[in-house]
Amino acid sequence: MSLVGKKFPSIAVDAISEMGDNLKINIFEEAVNNNKKVLLFWYPKDFTFVCPTELHAFQAALPEFEKRNTIVIGASCDTNEVHFAWLNTPKNNGGIEGVTYPILADTNRNLANILGILDIESTEYSEETDSVIIEGSNVPYRATYLIDETGKIFHESVNDMPLGRNVNEYLRLVDAYTHIQVKGEVCPANWEAGKEAMSADRNSTAAYLSAN
Secondary structure (H helix, E strand, O other), X not given: OOOOOOEOOOOEEEEEOXXXXXXXXXXXXXXXXXXXXXXXXXXXXXXXXXXXXXXXHHHHOHHHHHHOOEEEEEEEOOOHHHHXXXXXXXXXXXXXXOOOOOEXXXXXXXXXXXXXXXXXXXXXXXXXXXXXXXXXXXXXXXXXXXXXXXXXXXXXXXXXOOOOOOHHHHHHHHXXXXXXXXXXXXXXXXXXXXXXXXXXXXXXXXHHHHHO
16 A cells, blocks of 8 residues: 655664664654655665665765755664674675665564565465564565655655666655745656756646647
8 A cells, every 4th residue: 555645754763874873763753853755665685686776876866865965764674783784795796885875674674564675475374383474585676765754655666676766766756745845846757957847737837738
């Protein structure tokens, strides 16, 4: 079920900084208390293949997000210790050395479960062991959330494991949402910063379509 338009869950999650400091981060409070937008992106596992390309891509775009008053936070269900080991692994060895934004360590999967982004094919209760058996990797898909300054989710997307994200699209979405906030207009298909937007009425739509 989509969470767009709803408040992001207010829950504190373990995290680690680039320096190895153990943190507790509440995404909702990060947005509201700092009066900033937040981009939270989930990836399946540390020390894998597509994942480091994405973490480095978000790092490369970090100055652009900062210009847009947007905090970037990564997340997986690996531990802080594994995150820190990966942060200390050079880029030319598949590591994420040089990444400076915090990374959530949702090891108990509390937040990932609330968001419904875990790869779970099925669950079955076993009477013999009095436990629930999970089929699937039980790691997060490539889910991305954009949260505004009030803690409301204004975008969510989920990619399957092999599909890396286009970081520039999230910059475009932040630009579009900020334009809506500031100008009170709506943004048509393929809108980019500097392009014409529309008023939310039939005449404005007709004029835009005629000109484009």
